[in-house]
Every structure is written in structure tokens, then in C-alpha cells.
Amino acid sequence: MNSFKNLRGLDRNVWIRFAGEAMNGIAFMMLMPFLALYLKDKIDSLWLVGVVMAVGPVTSVVGTMLGGRLADQYGRKPVMIASMAGNGFVMLGFIYFDSFIAFVILSAFMGFLNSLFHPAASAMVADVTPPEQRTEAFGLLRLGHNIGAATGPLIGASIILVSKSIIFFITASSVFLYAIIVAVWIHESLPSSQSQQSGKTKQGGKKDSLPSPFKVLLDDKLLLAFILTGIVISMSFSQTEGMLPLHFDLELKHLTESQNPFPYLMAMNGLLVVLFQLPIASWAGKKKIGSVMLSGTIFFGLGMVALAWLPRYFYQHHSSFSVILIVLLIVYAVYTLGEMLMSPVQMTFISNIAPEHLRGTYMGASGLQWILGGAIGPLISGYLLDHSLGNALFTGLGIGCIIAGIIYLAIDRMSGERNQETANSKLA
16 A cells, blocks of 8 residues: 555556556456467467467567657657557457468567557656656556456456457457547657657758667667567566466376466466565665566576476376466466566666657667567477477576576666766766
């Protein structure tokens, strides 16, 4: 309750996004945990399932770069509306098309349109939130999403037994509704000075142009190091959310398909975030970002390693479903703690190092870590799972996350030194 009291002064835009994240979280988390299993029934091999899952992140490279730049030039609001409305039509496409090529095309559009939204939406939060509250604000949005994650998988597990098409229709309806809410109630947050600057012309009649996200990456070595380090984190997230149910399906051969523990783990993940994300974000906002990231990656990585090997142990000992579920819920709680520590401070770090007039561009560039991890991960995991090597996959990712945490600690120290040098130069 104290955490909510501290957030009462946040801008209306943040609270509207919180409500929208909760609404869309329910819809998407009804769908996403079962998407790989759904594709498995339609496509000949798990590697081809991995191809479909990887296409979206590949097209996201274009979307996230374009989305951040457009958000800095024309405003956050129109980019958010266009991306969500487009994604609604993509969700409807999954109902009416049913082939590998169609799934590839739909996945490509879904990745592109999703990536348009996030840089603009994240920049908007940074625009309207003071620096000392950004970690809590981004934590609030994660809370909204995970309200959906706590309930969506269980609802989806019930609905999918009746009709898969209903889930896609509900998701499409939710996205369309969110687009309308943004259009009616969210106010544009693009800084006025930036808006005026975008309309100015240089001598000779040429309009000032913002640097490309790729130029920003080359110029800001801290941002580049942060993104490269984050690829293993994004690979871990994408494989846990997308391919972990297949790992369980392959390793826990003595369980029925309806006993796959993944929906229950996702529901508990969402519930824990709902209960504890705000106080954890409030605590993390007062600590050094690097130290928080290291702690988060340790919990996160250890959880991944446990998820890699426990299913094989359970199968070898013919453990009962109840025992399997209890143990995996405990492990997933450790994993979730790491997730709750990492996610908000990652966005805070980007917000803090980004110049005000380039927030959207920086948010778009930072999205590369999720795009590259999301594109590479399914291809590797599809191949490894086809060869029953899910344990090697999740072990490697878990160890990689812990190493990434050590690197994050060094990056945060370099960021502090750069900020101090900038402050000293201004005083001089």
C-alpha cells in the first residue's frame, strides 16, 4: 500500500498505460504460452516452429529503429495507436490462415508492429516521470502486464480446449480497445522544445534531422555495451516464455499433455509480480543499478539451470505431478525474483543515459537486445530441442545470465564516471 501511495503523483499517462498493460496482458498471456504448442500441431518440425518464432524478432529490427525515430519526430501517441491497430488485424489473421508460409508472414508483421509500440511507449513514460521515480513507474507497468500473466495462462488453458480461434479473437479485440483508449485519453508527451526543434530548418532550407539509431549506437559505447550484454538476457526470456513448454513436453514423458506445468508456472510468475513488483522496484530505485542487475541475474540464472535439469530427474524417478509442480513452483519463484529485480532497472538505465531529445531513439536502439535475442534464441532452441538437448540450452542461458550480471556491474560504474565527468565539465 505504501508503494501505491508513493506513486499517486505519477502522470495520468502512466496510469492509463498501467490499465492497458493489464488488459492486454490477460489477452496475450492467454495466447502466448500455447502458441508454440499450437504451431507444433500445424508444422512438421520443431525447428520450423523455431523459424516462425524467430521471424518476428528479425522484422522487429526495422520496427524498433523506425518506431523510436518516429516517436522523436512526430510524437509518442500516433506511433502507439498505429502499432496496436495494426497488430489487431494480425491477430485476426491467425484465425483465417493456416499454413507455414502464412504463419511466417503473420509472425513478421506481429514482430514489426509490436516493436513500433515499445520505444514510443517507454519514451512517453520517461517524458512524464521524474528520474527518481522512473524505476517505480516502469515497475508499475510490469505489474500491470503481470496482472494479466497471473490469470491469462489459466484462462487460456480452459478456452483452448474449446476453440483456439477464440483466443486470437479476444487478443485482437483487446488490442483494438487499447488503441482507442490511447487515442481518447492519453496526452502527447513529446517535449515541446523537441517538437519545435523538429520543425526548424537549417540554412539552405533543409530540416534538422535526428541521428539514426545506428549512429547513436556507434557514438554511445555505454549503450552499445549494455545492449550486447542484454542479448543473453533477452534470449533467456524469449526461450522461457516460448520454448519452455516444449522442453517440459519432451522431458516429462510420463505426464499427459494437460499436465504440462508451464501454465501454472506462468500464472504464479504473474501473481508474484502483482504482489511484489512495486515494493521491489521501490527498493531497487534507491540502490545502484549495477548491483541490482547483478543480484537479479544470479537469481534468474540459477532458476534457469534448475529448470534445465529437474524435468529429467523427475522423469527418471517417475515423480508424481503434484511433487513436480510444487518443486517447479519454488524454482520459478527464484527465477521470478531475478526477473523483478532486473526488468525495471534496465529501462531506468536507458532513460538515465538518454538525452531528452533522443529518448525515443535510445529506447528503440535498446530494443535491439530483445530483437536479437528473440531472433537467435528460437533457432538455437528449436535445433537443440529437436535433438532432446533442452537441458544444455537452459543451462547455457542460465550461466550466460550470471556472466551478464557481472558485466552490467562494470557498465554501471562506467556510467557513473561519465556522469561525473559531464557534471564537472558543466561546472568548469
